[in-house]
Structure formats: structure tokens, C-alpha cells
Amino acid sequence: MVRQRSAKPSSAGSIPAVASNFPTPPGFDFPATVESHGWYRLAPFRWSREEGILRRRERFGRRTVDLVITSVPGAISVAPSSPVSRAELEPRIRRMLQLDVDVSGFVEMSRHSPAHAWIERAGFGRLLCGTSVFEDAVKIIATTNTTWGQTVRMVELLVAKCGRGGAFPEPADVVRFDEAELQADCRLGYRAKTIRALSAGIVSGAIDLDAVSDARQSTQDLFRSYLTLPGIGPYGAAHLLAMDGRHDFIAVDSEFRRFVRETYHGSRRISDVAMLRRYARWGRWKYLAYWSELWSSVADRLQPMRGGDK
DNA sequence: GGTAGACCTGGACGC
DNA sequence: GCGTCCAGGTCTACC
Numbered sequence: 001m002v003r004q005r006s007a008k009p010s011s012a013g014s015i016p017a018v019a020s021n022f023p024t025p026p027g028f029d030f031p032a033t034v035e036s037h038g039w040y041r042l043a044p045f046r047w048s049r050e051e052g053i054l055r056r057r058e059r060f061g062r063r064t065v066d067l068v069i070t071s072v073p074g075a076i077s078v079a080p081s082s083p084v085s086r087a088e089l090e091p092r093i094r095r096m097l098q099l100d101v102d103v104s105g106f107v108e109m110s111r112h113s114p115a116h117a118w119i120e121r122a123g124f125g126r127l128l129c130g131t132s133v134f135e136d137a138v139k140i141i142a143t144t145n146t147t148w149g150q151t152v153r154m155v156e157l158l159v160a161k162c163g164r165g166g167a168f169p170e171p172a173d174v175v176r177f178d179e180a181e182l183q184a185d186c187r188l189g190y191r192a193k194t195i196r197a198l199s200a201g202i203v204s205g206a207i208d209l210d211a212v213s214d215a216r217q218s219t220q221d222l223f224r225s226y227l228t229l230p231g232i233g234p235y236g237a238a239h240l241l242a243m244d245g246r247h248d249f250i251a252v253d254s255e256f257r258r259f260v261r262e263t264y265h266g267s268r269r270i271s272d273v274a275m276l277r278r279y280a281r282w283g284r285w286k287y288l289a290y291w292s293e294l295w296s297s298v299a300d301r302l303q304p305m306r307g308g309d310k
Numbered sequence: 311g312g313t314a315g316a317c318c319t320g321g322a323c324g325c
Numbered sequence: 326g327c328g329t330c331c332a333g334g335t336c337t338a339c340c
Contacts, residue, residue, distance in 0.1 A: 145333040150319060189318035194335080233335045296334060 010265050019079035020086050022093050027107060029123020030071035031099055039051055039128045040141055043159040044168050052113035057166045061087050064165030064243045086135030090177060092131035101126055106285040116292055124292055129243045135168045140239050141191050141231040157186040194231030219246045247287035250276060
């Protein structure tokens, strides 16, 4: 079963006096959120489970700032390496840790399922995200049609090549390089084309990412909206929805198929529709229900997810 | 609407 | 050391 972990605040000497605290919602668990999926292994995140410290380099205008993120009672503490206003910091932190996502409905449903009874205790339900939709879209494209090890390398190389000062690149940072250079230097393969097209579309205004990801849309409309982005198909759109805190769609990939087949169908071949039917009773929490089962099975085995850690 | 094949990389495997 | 095969999600062409 999933282990309970308590975040240890970093040593007092490493936290500058300018640290800001952001209150956390009831049931929030910092390590469980950070390790909710593989994003914490992707640049520019760096996570120390032992210290309970999440580090990340962020770009604020022309400044590059190192953030040291820890858990304190009832709040998240963010210590920047140089002064950053709370107004600049807050939207990024809230998105990164899904502080505005209400998962109480999922927790309530999990209380009535013996297999999911651990969820409330573990503080499971929020996913670690990038600080922008662009970052998450690029990372999702980098997870498609490849192994997790290659994804980690692609993102590492992309941040190193395009990101200014070690922060995750903005669209304008990516379009400084042509497709061939991104492919060769970041080992993106054919994904270089879609990542550059996404970046160029945003820079030119052809893609309005704020409009595409507008939270006022219904979940169905948002799903269709994400499908219009280059390189984003049904799997990617469902993943982006989950990062908005919407779990109506399950991101069907080879890992989902393997898990459901092996867990419920004795490894027999079965259609996607039949697999998805298994989670229909979870209503708007389908993806979290599946993901929690996969997550706990991995924690049980105390080893990285097979073939990946998305 | 459904299906097949290309896209690209790197690991595994056989020789 | 080299060549071949395979896995992986999206996109496009074709039926």
C-alpha cells in the first residue's frame, strides 16, 4: 500500500527571509502531490524526497530565480533566490500544485471503495503540473510514442538548449531554433516538428493558448479544444484535462491497456471501450480512479512504473 | 468512420 | 561492433 510520508521543512539556513507561504486546501499532501506522476523527474523540477524539497528554476521577465518549495503546517512555503512579488509567484504555484482543484468528491467516493480507502489517508488526488499550459503540452508531446527514459532526456535537452538560464523555455525561446536543430540536439525525433509548430503558433498568434485552455468551457469542449493543438491527440488531451483538475476522460495509452488487461482480465485481449466501461461508475473522477489504482500498485511493488512513469 | 502505415529514437537481441 | 526488431501516440492517406 502507498506509504505515508511527512514532508520535512528544509533547514532554516537554506530558506531566505523572503519566503512566501500559500495556504493548502484540506487533505493536501505535498509529497503525494509531487510524486503523483512522473513530472517531478522532468526538468526543470528537482525533487529530494529525503529533504521534502522541490526545486525549480523559473523565469520572471528577464530574471531567472531558483525556487525552493517545501511544506509547512497548513501551507506551502516558497523561498526564491532573489525577490519575487507574491503576485508573480502565486498563479504559478497554484497551478503547479493544483491548489485550486477540489478533489473532495473523489475522496468521498473513494471512502466507499475498499480498494481506494487509502486515498484520503495518503492525500492522493492532485497532480504535479508545470507552471504553464505550454510547458505541460510540450512535456505531454515528449511522452508520446517513446519510452519514459527518452522523455526525461528530451525534456532535459530541451530545457538546456532553449530555456533561458535553465528555466523551462517559453514559446519564443523554442522558435529561435529550426526543426532540424531541435531534432538533432534535443533528440525529439519527429516531435520536433509539432513542438516547434505549437511554439510558432503561439508566438504568431495563430494559436491562442489562453482561449484553447479557457476554463469556462465544458469538459467536452475543452477536450475538443485541446485536440486542435499540434501533437495532441486523445491521450494528450485527456492528460491536459487532468492537469486542469478534470478527470472525466482517461488517457488511454499502452500502460492503461496493460494495467486493466493484467489486473482485471487475466491478460486477455479486450477492447478499449470495455476497459473504459470499468471506470464508468466513477463519473467525473474516472482518470483519478484509474490513476490511483496504478499508483498504488506501483507503490506496492516499490519500483518505478513499468516502461514509464508518466 | 475505420484502418494502415509512417514518423523517430534507443534498448534489446542475435550474429 | 553491427544489423535488425520492437515499443510508443499522433497524423495522414486511403478505403
